[in-house]
Amino acid sequence: MSSPTVEVYSKKGCGLCKEAKEIIGRVRGDLPFTFKVVDISTNDDLLRRFNDHVPTIYINGKKAFKFKVDEVEFRKRVRKEIIKAGISRVSKKIPLSTTSK
Numbered sequence: 001m002s003s004p005t006v007e008v009y010s011k012k013g014c015g016l017c018k019e020a021k022e023i024i025g026r027v028r029g030d031l032p033f034t035f036k037v038v039d040i041s042t043n044d045d046l047l048r049r050f051n052d053h054v055p056t057i058y059i060n061g062k063k064a065f066k067f068k069v070d071e072v073e074f075r076k077r078v079r080k081e082i083i084k085a086g087i088s089r090v091s092k093k094i095p096l097s098t099t100s101k
Helices: 015-028 044-050 071-093
Strands: 005-010 034-039 056-059 062-066
Touching: 005 015, 015 034, 015 071, 056 071, 062 071
Parallel strands: 005 034
Antiparallel strands: 005 056, 056 062
16 A cells, blocks of 8 residues: 655744644654655745745645644544555455456
């Protein structure tokens, strides 16, 4: 099963970013997911796009949170993605038509 990917668009010196990463880190201790921190200050396009909007958190490419991360809601969203990945994996193994003779 592939685990969800969580990306945090962040910049140095951002207190809200630090708090979001701590919450995500705690949840990562309980649930499997890939965690990537993107420093927007290393890319001019990202800096223009996210400068006043950090942290912004994406789960599997979908914006999930901006500024604050609610731990309970974050856990729910990650679990949902884990379940979806598992269902997708199982459904690929099951034939679409089951006819009996």
